[in-house]
Amino acid sequence: MTALLTQTRFKIGGMDCASCAAKIDTAVRRLDGVADVSVSVTGASMTVSHGGSLNDNKVLRQVAQLGYGIAKAEGGTDGRASVAKAHHADHDHSDAEQAWWRSRRTVLTFACVAAILAAYGVGHLFPVAERWVFLAALLVGLLPIGRRALMAALAGTPFSIEMLMTIAATGAVMIGATEEAAAVVVLFLIGELLEGVAAGRARASIQGLADLVPKTALVERAGDTSEIPAGDLAVGHVIVVRPGNRIPADGEIVEGSSDIDEAPVTGESTPKRKSVGEPVFAGTISSDGVLKVRVTATASDNTIARIVRLVEEAQEAKAPTERFIDRFSRTYTPGVLAVGALVALLPPLLIGGDWNAWIYKGLAILLIGCPCALVISTPAAIAAGLATGARRGLLMKGGAVLEGFRQITAVAFDKTGTLTVGKPVVTDIVAYGRDERTALALAAALEQGSSHPLAQAIRDRAKSDKAPVPPALAAKAISGKGVEGSVGGIAVFLGSGQAAGERAGVTEAQRLAVASLNGQGKTVSVLVADGVVAGLIAMRDEPRPDAAAGIAALKAEGIRAVMLTGDNRRTAEAIAASLGIEARAELLPQDKQRIVGELQREGLKVAKVGDGINDAPALAAADIGIAMGGGTDVALETADAAILHGRVMDVARMVKLSRAVMANIGQNITVALGLKAVFLVTTILGFTGLWPAILADTGATVLVTVNAMRLLRWRG
Structure with a gap:
């Protein structure tokens, strides 16, 4: 029997890129008792699944040794927790709200910049000491980087970006390129700082939602x-x-x-x-x-706290593309080391090339091959997409769901409460011998005190039309027929057409009017006053205001739309005709599940939209289940995604957001690999060296991050 696992959540400080997350993930997984680890860069958090025997202090120490701040997450109104400082660490461990320019990382970067500027000045005045002052400037930044590289290697990540930097800078010093090595370290630290600022923006996009709640x-x-x-x-x-x-x-x-x-x-x-x-x-x-x-x-x-919590959890769930990039990078980085070694060794050994020149090129290749831009290309876009979706009421539970929306080719909608508002409203009032306002007032008088949805619809219409509602005397319900009473001395009955026909003569024109309204999927109550038909009141659960536009938007994206409902065929077909959607009616929950399966067997990728309760079997069977709701528990915690604000148009927006995110990821990967390919060729040909190499890596990382952050401005 499998032991039950416990989940513990931690907040992490100074984790600003996917490489950081990978190091933390690897290190914590090595601890005894840990079953699974999920790390969210954007959420600055980590969830550890473990047996009950795991000591939290072991996790705290393991992460702190890597140079990151960590604290067990405490309950709060928005899921935030303070972040404890780890001893002798190089990353920022301050509270997440601390300004970026006050962080330890910023101080280290500025110190390194100041040291290299001082080295240039001293080297100009005392040329004989130039190499040594640049070596001192280099050590200001390289020692912390080297320590992080060593700790990451001991924790299971030997091929980290810090290790590549340490090898490249040490090698450069050995061949006399100390000045360049110092400059490369400065550029690397500046790149890390820019990554941190960009990651902070992504966190702020969701934190801003939490900050809407007054204190x-x-x-x-x-x-x-x-x-x-x-x-x-x-x-x-x-x-x-x-x-x-x-x-x-x-x-x-x-x-x-x-x-x-x-x-x-x-x-x-x-x-x-x-x-x-x-x-x-x-x-x-x-x-x-x-x-x-x-x-x-x-x-x-509350609604916002749950949205923030669920988005953070979603950002910890990796998309298929992100998992592929992670696997690729694990072989890519050792491959870069091998290529760099071959470039440095083979030409001097085989064709008598200059050792210093080819070692220099090999070191430059190490810097070009840094995987930061590639590794961050996907999670940065996924995190930004999840965040911007949540701010617009489009909650998707993980990168896999976000990525899956682009493949949807059919959407099956429930009717009641999904395509429609979920409660009946009065659509037509036909009066005979009286004006419409008087007929409505008589009907509303009989329905006072009733909790029936149709009675509520009549009272709401009377209220909106400002129809005076007189008191009704001796009002009583007649089971299966309607309600009767005395209003202003007039005997009044309101009920079904058949029951009304037993109390008054119904003309052929009135029968045709009832049949016409019924044909539109409306429920008709007949009003009888003093033994004469006084009016018809038609009611229907009307489509949401944006339902027709939402269906049209899906069709414009090449997506088939179908309505699955347990309602009667006449009502379903009337609603479907007004929306331009095909309808399947009089279905039980298992019938809806069966139809979803039939659509899938036709080769369609199916999303099912429903209330998350009656449609549970179909939601589970669909490729993506979408709960429609206004911030309810069902809407937030059932299915793969939730439309929080009840807009049918939001289904098409989810598809468009998914496609925008995947296009952004494609752009990011192209930039990351394209720049590396260009500089790889120019380095081997001798046109570029260490400085352009690190600029290529840092520049690509910044470009990729900034491009991903553009998704935060997506409006759909």
């Missing part, structure tokens, strides 16, 4: 209000939100109404009017009204 909240107790930290809010607390303030927690409005600006969270530019009984989310803004809100989720479990 304090006004809690009402016994008529008095007091300010407490938002992190101390408990479920059931009632908080007061003033106009212009951000809402500090997920909750339900219990008093007041206001336009809620959800743009910081959803990107929607138009505020939504919300009142008593409606949900609100942490980080949104009450524009014009005072609200009292009952808290429904603690700070550590």
Whole structure:
């Protein structure tokens, strides 16, 4: 029987590239009791799966010896934790919020730059001491790099970027190129610093979402209000939100109404009017009204906190392309060492070439071959894609899911609550002998106090039309038929057409009107007043406002769309016709699963969009399962991806984002390998040396990182 594993999460300081993550991953995996390790550069975090016997201190020591800060992650409102300092370390171990120019890495880089500038000055004044002052300047930067290389080798990563740098710089000193070696070390440190700044931007994109939640909240107790930290809010607390303030927690409005600006969270530019009984989310803004809100989720479990946590976990899950690049780099780096050695040794041995010249070229090849740009090309783009998607309500649980969206060729939608709003609304009012407003008022009077969705739809329409709703006397429900009562002295009945026909004569024109509305997939209630048909009220669960546009956007991308629903065929076909989508109706959950399988056997890559509960079998069977929801537990924690803001158009946006990310990765790999190929040829031909070699590597790394960061501005 397999022992149960425990997961422990750590925050890491000074980890700014995929090579850093690989070293940490390798080192921690070597510890006894560790079953799996997931490292997120963008999340600055690591999750260790282990047996119960693993001592956290072993993990802390192992990572600290590599030169990184590490601390066990503590619970918090946004998943952040302080990062402890490791002794005698060279990377930055400060809190993630510390400005980049105050980090230890920045101090080391500036110290090395100052040392080399001083060496140039001293060398100019005292030429005889030039070699020694440059050697001293070199050691300022090389000693920390060499220590990191040694510790990485002892922890299982002998072919690290630091090792290549150490070998190249030491070799350059041995052949008399001390000045160049010092310059190369400075350029390397500057490149690392730029990587750190870029990685910080990626982290800030998600951290900015967490920072939307205010740090304090006004809690009402016994008529008095007091300010407490938002992190101390408990479920059931009632908080007061003033106009212009951000809402500090997920909750339900219990008093007041206001336009809620959800743009910081959803990107929607138009505020939504919300009142008593409606949900609100942490980080949104009450524009014009005072609200009292009952808290429904603690700070550590509100919508934004869960999004941040899930995105960090997603960034730890590697995409197929990223895993391939990782495997490739493990053989690529030793291969570079071998090529460098052959270039340095074979020409002098076989054709009598100059030893210094060919060793110089071999060392330059080591620098050209540094894998940083190649290794970071994929995770940087994946992390940026996941982050920008989350900020727009497109939550994808891992790089594999993000990458998989580009291959989708068919999307199967549930109807109720997915393509439609999920609750019926009054679509048509046909009055006979009275005006529409009066007919609506009579119907609403009978439906007061009923919790039935159709009754709610009639009351909502009366409210929006400002129809006066008089009291109803002796109102009662008649099982399977409708409801009756007395309104203003008039005997009124509202119910099915058959039941209405038992109480009043229904004309042929009225029957045809009912049949026409039913043919549009609408439910029709017939109003009878004083024994005469007084009106028809038609209701239907209407499509979401962007449903037709969302389906059209998928078709424009060459993706087939199909609706799978348990609803009756007439209603399904009416909705499908209005949206331009094919429909399969009257399906049980297992039927939906079967149809997904049929589509897959046709050679299609299928995404299934549903509510995550009734559609669970089909969601599991699909290549990608997508939960549609407004920040609910189901939407966030079921399926492979979640559309948090209920927009059908977001399915097409996920596909477009995936394609944009994969195109970005292709550009990155081309830049990384292309520059190396060019400088490899020019170095062997003698046109370029150590300086251009490290510039090629550093430049490629910076270009690749900056290109990936462009995805943070993606708008879809």
